[in-house]
Amino acid sequence: MMTLKALLAQCNLVQAHVARELGISAGTFADIVNHDKWPVKNHSDLKNKLGDLLMHAGATTQQIVCALSPAPTTDVNTAKKQKAQATTLEPFETTFKNVPKTTRHANDALTLKESTDMLLRKQTITQAARKSFNLFRDPFLDDVNEAADVYLSNDIRYVRESMWAVAKHGGMLAVVGESGAGKTTLRRDLIDRIARENANVIVVEPYVLAMEENDMKGKTLKSANIADAIIHAINPLINVKRSSEARFRQLHKLLIDSNRSGNKHLLIIEEAHCLPTATLKHLKRFFELEDGFKKLLGIVLVGQPELRLKLSEKNAEVREVVQRCEIAELSPLDNQLADYLDFKLRRVGSELDKVFDKGAVDAIRAKLTFNQSASRGLRGEGHQVSLLYPLAVANLVSAAINSAVEIGAPLVSADIVKEI
Known part of the structure; x- marks a missing residue:
């Protein structure tokens, strides 16, 4: 039977890194x-x-169950304890034994994001910090109130114009992005733009409150619900x-x-990553409704990266x-980070160099960029x-600004960012 130590070595997992990932000390893990x-x-x-971590590192379910099962013993009391501990593996085995390996690795980035919890929970700039930096309102709180407040990099502008093209000329588009990437902002901007330019576009938005991908988790959005919303x-x-036919x-x-x-007519479905497969299939039929050569309904799906997986070419269903369906993805800011921060600060009457020193922006970029293997304890x-x-x-910038004021720093520096 393979031991846990041997399985860690086989998966190239460093014990200290695994301990950190599990939230325990290296001694406890030893x-x-x-x-x-x-x-x-x-x-x-x-x-x-630990089983999940080993699974992502390439171990099989059988290897994991064997490695995490207690070694057999002849002592009766110890045997009872081991039997009780062994039952804790059953939920893991039941949950993961049928999960395809390709799916697990496709979700690696999402698992990483969840484990870091976007580094910080929701942060706002304190009143003292706003006074110190002459920020008369928080540049990141309720910050988009008109079209001029929408930051447009080349990538964001492409997605924005793709959505507008579907509204004006039809088509089917999936807008994919991580939580907090700006998907909802672009949806609001599109609806505002339709009104602002007096475009004759009727927008249909089915309610997606409590929508889930299956009826065991919550209420699914079915084609009948979409039809009702359009009507x-x-x-x-x-x-x-x-009747359905009528x-x-x-x-x-x-x-x-x-x-x-x-x-x-434009159908917009938010949280589209929660759409069940049956509803995704039915969207083709909505899309093909026509009057002669004219398509009658444009469709924009807005969702998280799971939507891209559902719309994979390998998904025969x-x-x-x-x-x-075209897929337009909202990319990270990366090289546009300094421009984005300067834009947000100028919208509230300030500038980048009045808040951050020269090294702070690079420190923010480094803080929010991870090496996938290193974060999971993998060598190489x-x-x-x-x-x-x-x-x-x-969230990170707000916390850094608050921290700078607390220690009396005139600007947010790289060292302050690193300490967040």
Whole structure:
């Protein structure tokens, strides 16, 4: 039977790094590895976290279960304890034995992001800090109130214009980005732009409150719900037909009549990564509703990176949707970080060099960039994972500004950022 120590070596996992990932001391983890002595508190959670870590490093479920199972003993009392401990592995084995390895590694970046918790929880600049830096309002709090407040890098501008093109000319677009990347801001900007430019576009937004990808977790968004939303957006006073066939005939006729009156129609679905596969497949049928050569409905899906996985070309169930859907991804700010911070500060009457010294921006970039392998205790080179999205940047910068004022520093320096 493979020991835990041998499995760690096989997976190229460094014990000190694994201990840090588990949130325990190196000594405690050494007791686990060498003597099978587990902490009494959170024993089950710790085993499952370690199992998850080993799984991501390439170990099989069978190897993990064997390595984390206590060694056999002839002592009756010890045997009873071991039997109780062994049951803690059952949830892990049940949960992960059917998870494809490719899916686990595709979600590595998300797991990393969750483990760092975007480095900081929600932060706001204190009143004392705003006074000290002459910031009459927080540049990151309720900061987008008009189109001029939307920061546009080349990448963001491409996504913005792609959304506008679907609203004006039809098509199907999936906007993908991490939490805090600015997806909701672009959706709000699109709706504001439609009103601002007096475009004859009827926007349909089905309610996605409590929406989940299966009915065990919550309420799924079905094609019937989408049909109801479209009907009520075009004619709020109409009585919706009860039978499915009659309802969809009613929907098609309303779209045709509205289109012939000069209107275009745009369906926007937020949290689209929670859409069940069946609903994704049905979107093709909505997209193909037409009047002669005219498509009647443009579709914009907005979701987190799981949406890209669902729309993979390897997913045979939704291949007809994938062939018709463009994916536009919101990238991290990375090289635009200094420009982004200067833009946000200028919107509140300040400038970058009035708040940060020359090395601070590079320190922010380094703080929010991780090496995938190093973060998991793997030896060798890994790939870089960037969390330089507006929400994470705002949290880190706000905390750094507050810290600078607390210690009496005139500007936010690299050292202050490193200490956050």
